[in-house]
Amino acid sequence: MSVQSILVLNKNFINGEWKEGKSSRSYDILNPYDRSVVASVRLATKEQLDETFNIARAAQKEWAKSTVEERRAVLHKAAEYLTVHKEEIVNTIVSETGGTLLKANVEHHLALEFLEESIKYADEIYKVKEVPGSAEKFNHIYKLPLGVISSITPFNFPLNLSMRTIAPAIALGNSVVHKPDIQVGLSGGSIIAKAFEYAGLPKGVLNVVLTDIEEIGDGMLTNPNLDLISFTGSSAVGRHIGGIAGQNLKRVALELGGNSPLVVLSDADVDQAVNAAIFGKFIHQGQICMIVNRIIVHQDRYDEFVEKFVARASALPYGDPSDPKTVIGPLVNERQLEKALQYIEDAKCEGATVALEGTRVGNVLTPVVFTNVDNSSKLAQTELFAPIASIIKAQTDNGAIEIANDTAYGLSSSIFTSDLARGEELALQVDAGMTHVNDQTVNDAPNIPFGGNKASGLGRFGNPWVVEEFTTTKWVSVQTTNRKYPF
Template sequence: MTQVKSTSSTNEGVNFISFTKSYINGQWVEGNSGRNYDDLNPFDHSTITSIPIASKEQLEEAFQAAKAAKKEWAANTKLRQDVLKNFIQYLQNNQEAIINTLVLETGSSVLKSQIELHLTTSLLEESLKIVDSLGKVKTVDPTMPGKVNHVYRLPLGVVSTIAPFNFPLFLSIRSIAAALALGNTVVHKPDIQAGLSSGSVIAKGLEESGFPAGVFNSMLTDIQEIGDAMLEHPDVKLICFTGSTAVGRHIGRIAGGSFKRVALELGGNSPFIVLKDANIDQAVKAAIFGKFLHAGQICMAINRFIVHEDVYDEFAKKFVEHASKLPYGNPQDPTTIVGPLINQVQLDKALNKIDKLKAAGADVLLEGQLVGNVLTPYVFGNVDNSSEVAQSEFFAPIAVLIKASSDEHAIEMANDTEHGLSSAIFTSDLARGEELALRVEAGMTHVNDQTVNDLPNIPFGGVKASGVGRYGNPWIIDEFTETKWVSVQEQERQYPF
């Protein structure tokens, strides 16, 4: 039996910046592709560290290790419970080091990093509740004499997890925790821009927590090196991906051809609907948080503010006033709210959208500025909901206000998008708000709250081009297990021929 190591409470001084190796079959292995990736601080573009890129051959080693470890891991419920508890304790013991890593590597504010770590530990605590879901037997009423029907849940096997840069720790753990709790093994590829936050922090924590070799493997590599190997490998039974709709479509085509399962959280175009009877002051407070947390680099972030014309001017004035006062700058300053975008490519995309909005004649309600690598809040008014820019995902601190002629018109415009992840409605009539929420074509709608919400015990996910599958207990169990019917014929059955 695997010996479970206890998690020490003396790890507070760990420096995750030094963990630049991939973690394969319980060993820290230097990438041997011959290429290095310079991990940059998004705020000043200084080099945090250099990461040796792992090769496609090393990825194959990780898959083989995960395959070899899956049988014993799936069979040991007590071990899974114990080491997950140790991992939670490890994260709690190393909060300061983890937050510092998120701030340095991803440009996250201290507040956003604290929120992310809290979401991560809450999700892990919820995952403990599903550890014993395997092998559960449900007796189904027999449809013929002498037959007993049982339904079992079994692990899928090897799960491939691919994480984004924006909430790298949480959006990695969301898939990893469920996979491991339910007896699967994992090969994980973080976005290399957040390789330490999304890969090394997790690998070190799982190592210290007593996870057996091969159960979790973290690959610090890139698409240039491995291509579609995370998707195409024959041992992969489920592909978990959070990122763009375009990449999600690519994954869907590959997975469909080989009948692999997918859990995809893709792009969003979240509407924030302000009805004419809304509490404007409260709506503005919610709107500011839902738009500018992590400089808008969140799939659930508010993308379009759809405001009833009767309250449009009041909302716009108060929203601009609040947005103009948000602290911005170095995310290492704990007072900072708006920090840098992750890289120059994302910044260029944001600046291009600003140019397009101005060229289209949108009202410039708040003219932001580029201060070093930080883009301060921009607010545009009277934007055309059907325009190319309004129909795209911003991933930047750019707010667009769209005027609705009626509440019905607001709902129509909210649904006029290929996406359907999160959404929000502000109204004083809560019953009507919930009624309208059911008409919004999104996986999640929040009445009198903003769009950035996630809980470990709700069905999190999108519709349309925003994804496939649901996270959250108990819905996650269906995604990460196979359901098997076993019947036992206790009496001799009579056959017609």
């Protein structure tokens, strides 16, 4: 299959068929680097979405009866598709997201890992756990498929973040109605649909709807047939989803925004901290929820760190993301770029020092570095999603941890120190779902509890934690003798 074969997957995948949207509106998916049209999509309507949820409900009832062997066979075949068509998929990710070849390869690798990991826990449903009862009664506890999963994913890592929900849901006997960000509809939805079509997944178990909010409103949140809303995106939208889910008593898995600190303690290896911070800040132009958003450096290491960090940042190659040498590619769209430029102007007005001035080249923004940043400033408290680095000076090591915690978010974090035992001790004091000692903040794997605290979300992905999220627990007791009742 060629990239051109992927580009024609610009339709909805509903009930096992590729269907044109029925809206009068179309959407052009644009290459963020040169603004060329990657694909044009006729959007699905609210009526099509409602029909899709009905289809998913009926299909799930049958898929829930599948054997573990059947589920594993489908998952293996879907993984085979991703493996065989890696080059075309990677190139599509580059074209749609503006991510570099390095980023696209990392994303493909992660998506495949999540898919392969799901094979390991496909046997968790219907597995019997016995709980002590009495001589007259025994208790069995089961995990059963939850039902229909409503999946909503963002633009930045579309293949990986979509697969992170879809693969576990299917492995555990659920059906899925999936809406990727329309900007990345192919790599966030159509490629995955094609993989499971190739794998022989029964019709209606996975449905991919290419549309936008103007067409469907809150249809992905309010449909009576859904049982769980899985959302990855901003905290503001997450709060909206949480409110609706609470009113309708629906479960949620919310992976939201971040303001991840990278803390450099007084005994840190500065060179290694700089290496990590450069990668953790500038991969995918800073457009990752786990990205290093604040760099907090002990005053004894501050000047050395700033000098080396600025020198490295200023030399990063930028431009066409399809060039293997490129590190800094374009931001995803014009609106994100304008927001980034406004953050820069606001930071200057707030009094932060410009240590490295960035340049706009088309949709590319070269690295920007601010020093003498106040942690209470708008710059420090905003999830930037741009190649803008903020470096904050801490007077003490403990003070650095306090600064790290002084944010509404709590997704990822990192600490650099030569004392590993102390580093792990301090890691437990950081109010975040994940803390990495002597590594940067952008880390993910299919067998760890991925998720955040505070405004960064609810629930955890990863094996085995996702099993709890995507199943319902059932208690079955069996009375073996006639029970005598008091009345």
